[in-house]
Amino acid sequence: RADTALYEAKAAGRSRVATAATCDAGLLEDFRAALDHGGLQVALQPIVVPGTGETIGVEALARWNHPERGPVSPAEFIPLAEANGLVKELDLAVARLACADSVRLRRALGRDVLLTVNASGRHLVDPDFVQDLLQVLADTGWAARDLVVEVTESTLEAASAAARDTLEELRAIGVRVAIDDFGTGYSAFSQLDAIPADFLKLDKDFTSQLTASGRRRAVLGGLLRMSEELGLAVIAEGVETPEQRQALVALGCPLAQGYFFHRPLPVEDLLRALSAETPPAGAPAGALSGT
Ligand code: C2E
Ligand code: MG
Ligand code: MG
Ligand code: MG
DSSP states (O other), X not given: OHHHXXXXXXXHHHGGGGHHHHTOHHHHHHHHHXXXXXXXXXXXXXXXXXXXXXXXXXXXXXXXXXXXXXXEOHHHHHHHHHHTTOHHHHHHHHHHHHHXXXXXXXXXXXXXXXEEEEOOGGGGGOTTHHHHHHHHHHHHTOOGGGEEEEXXXXXXXXXXXXXXXXXXXXXXXXXXXXXXXXXXXXXXXGGTTTSOOSEEEEOHHHHHTTTTOHHHHHHHHHHHHHHHHHTOEEEEOOOOSHHHHHHHHHHTOOEEOSTTTOOOBOHHHHHHHHHTSOOOTTSOXXXXXXX
């Protein structure tokens, strides 16, 4: 298909840096084995309201602990999976694990939470992707309205009509869409109104410059107003310091994520971390301690 060819061409340009990892035959073999035998894990990182720290959702991040090499970075194994036709299997495996974990999390929190999963741009030109995702939802009992699919800004620059159709299809079944890594490279401000999305994730490089530059804060202020009018909720990624958090609160950024609040954690550890927090006013004490 023309869309797939276009996607491949763009992806090839982007992944030249990853050549070393994508050509490591031994690592590829081990990765395949991990995919086939349940060797992948997922870490969940809370998405919070920056002013209160309240967790409203979690992002699922793939984790691979290699039996000999130890933890392998997603920066290494995602390009490997992309280059070898395994990224769909990876993304669906992560979605499946994350949905199951989130069912536990929602039960422990006693309220709805959002789950966001990362998706390769490839899936947007895959005619079966939406159906496959629906199957994961059916199998795990996670609701479509509590799922958000993250796709990167660079993918959307190349968004063909077919890719946009897939985004519309996702929203038609109730799944929401986030534009990931916004603010890296040349952000397509002029296209924001044309992309069917619900969340805008501000890249951590953007967040890290907030406290150093009043001009940067002015750009974010404008972006926040524009996003609000477009119905996009902004999530600032990579918040690491109290000063960054304060800048976000002052500007009225609705959502945030980063080490300052929580690191990505396995569900067990996350349940422990959240139950140690002071419950919001009105919540019954110990509401977080059950599973
Ligand atoms: P991303 O989706 O933009 O995820 C955010 C990355 O920032 C994660 O890195 C997270 O651990 C890291 N991070 C979170 N808070 C902070 C912070 O305060 N400071 C800093 N410096 N970093 C922070 P990670 O887990 O290494 O993942 C890297 C990228 O790999 C992700 O970027 C995403 O593009 C990709 N990825 C991860 N899991 C999956 C997956 O299941 N499927 C696909 N297709 N891609 C994935
Ligand atoms: Mg992401
Ligand atoms: Mg991101
Ligand atoms: Mg990223």
